[in-house]
Amino acid sequence: MASRSPSKVPRLVVPAEVFVNIGVAIGGEVNRALGFLQDVACGGNLKQFLVVVVSLWAAAVIGSWCNFLTVVYIGFVAAHTLPVLYERYEDQVDNLVYKILDQLQNHYRKLDSSVLSKIPKGKLEQKKHE
Template sequence: MPEGITAECLMENIMEKISDNLPKQKNASFFEDDKSNSMSTQFNRLFGRQKPVHHLLGGGKSADVLLWRDKKISASCLTGATVVWVLFEWLNYNFLTLLSLAIAIGMVAQFAWKTASGMLNRSPSEVPHLVLPEHVFINIGKLVGVEVNRGLNFLQDVACGGNVKQLLGVVLSLWAVAIIGSWCNLLTVVYIGFVAAHTLPVLYERYENEVDGFVSNALDQFQHNYRKLDARVLSRIPTGKFRGKKFE
C-alpha cells in the first residue's frame, strides 16, 4: 500500500506539473512575441523615440503651435513670417527703413487721433508707456551664451579628440552649410527653417508609420554602405592620439 500511494502521488504530481507548465509556456511565448514586436516597433521609430511628437516638442504652447493644435495662431505665425520674408527678400526693404516708417506712421496716427478727439470735445486717448522688462533681455542673452559655448566646446572636442571619422562628418556638414549659404542668404535660411518647423512635425505626426518605415530602410542601407566604406577606406587611415589642453 505505501508503494501504491507513493506511485499515485507521483503520477498526480507529474500530471499537475504537466498541466501547469503547458499554459505557462504558451503565455511565455505569447509575451515574448509581444516583447519582440514592441522591440521591433521601438527600433523602427524615428531616432528610437518612445514618446509622442507633442511631448518631444516640449508639450507646451509652442508644441501646440508647431502641431497646429490652434490653427489660427499657427496660421498667423506662418503668415507673419511669410510677410516679413517677402518684404525683405522680394521687395528688398531694409529693416531700419521699415522700422522708421512704422514708428512714423504710429506717431502720426496717434497725433491725428488726439487732435480729432480734442476737436470733437472727446477725452484724448491715454497712450500706455511701452516698457520692455529687463529680465527678457537677460534670459535671451544667457540662453544665447550657453548655446554658443556649447557649440564651441563641441567643435573643440572634435578637433582635438583624434577621431577622424567624427572630424570628417563635422567638416562635411560645415561644407554642406557653406554650399547652402552660397545659394541663399541668412534670412532665407531662417525662413526655410521656420516653415519646416511649422510643416514637418504635423506631417510626421499624421504619417508617422510611413515615415518611420522609410527612414528605417534608408538608415539600414546607409549603414550597409558605411560599413563597406569603413572596411575599404576609413579603417586604413592611421589615427593618432591628440592630447589637447582642456579649457574649463
Template sequence: MPEKITAENLVSEIMETIAENVPKQKSVSFLEGDKSDTVTSQFNRLFGRQKPLHRLFGGGKSADVLLWRNKKISASVLAGATVIWVLFEWLDYHFLTLVCFAVILAMLAQFLWSNASGLLSSRSASKPPRLVVPNDLFVNIGKTVGVEVNQALEFIQDVALGGNLKQFLIVVGCLWAAAIIGSWCNFITVLYIGFVAAHTLPVLYERHEDQVDSFGHQVLDQLQHHYRKLDTGFLSKIPKGKIRVKKFE
C-alpha cells in the first residue's frame, strides 16, 4: 500500500525541492529549526545582495569594528570620535590648539616617566617608549584617498554621460539632499554624523536584515510605481533629439 501523505512529509518534500534550487554554500551549519529561515532569506536581499554583510565590508578588522565583533574596540572608536566632536563643536577648540595641548601632555608624561623612574629606583632610569609613525602610513592613506576620489569622479562622469535619466535624477537628488544637510550644520558635524551612522546602521541592519529588506523592497516598489507614472505622463513626452557630432579634419 502507498504511504499516506502527511503534512510533515509534504512540507519536507517542498523544502527539499527549494533547497535543490538554491546554490549551496560552503561550511554552513545551522540548526534544523532555522533551515526554513535561511532558505527564504536567500531570495529577498536588498539590491540583490548575495554575500554576507561582513564580507561586503572587506572581512578584515575594519569590518569587525563596523559590525561590533569586538564591542570594546568598537565602543572605544565611537567614544573617541564623540570626544573629538565635543571638543571641536561644543568647547570651540581649534585643530592647532588641540594638537599643541596633546603634544604638551605627551611631553609631560615622558618627562615624568624618565625622571620618576630614576628617582624611585637605584638602577639606571628606564627609557620611555618612543612613538614612531611608519613612513608608509601616509603614503597608503594618500593612495587610498586618491583611489576613492577617482572612483567617485568616474562614477559621476559615467552618470552624467551615460544617458540614463533615472540614475541621473537619483544622483542629483542625493547631491541636492547632501547640500541641504550641509547648510544645516558645519563640515565637522556632517563627518561625525556619517561616522556614527557607519558604526551603528550596519550592525542594526545585520540584526534585523529580514525586516529591513522587506521594507526596502516595498519602498523600492512604490518608487518604481511613481517613476512609471511620471515617465508615462511627462518624461516619455519629452522630444529626444539626436546629437550630431561634427567631424573636424
C-alpha cells in the first residue's frame, strides 16, 4: 500500500457581513409587521381592521376544510399557475375585479351610512412614553 499525503481540502468561509445583512433585513420586516399589527390593534382605521378580520376568518374557514400540508400545496400550485393565467386573461380578470370592488364599495357605503356612522367616536389622546 502506497503512502499518500493527505489532500488539501479548501476551507469554505462565509463572510460575516452576509449574516449581518440577512439579520438586518429580517429584523426590518419583523419590525414592519409588528408596526402593522400595532396599528390594527390600536388604530382608528376601521377599513384596515375589517380587512384583517375578514382575512383571519377566511384563513380559519380554509383551515377547517383541509390540513396544513394541503394548504401549502395549493398555495405552491397557485403561485406557479395564477400569474400565467393572469397574463393570458388580464383584461377579463381586471374587469371582473373592478366589478367586484365596485360592489364591495357600494356595500361598505351602505353599511357606513346605516351603522358605522352612528357609532360615537371619542377623542384619542396620545400618551407620551418616556
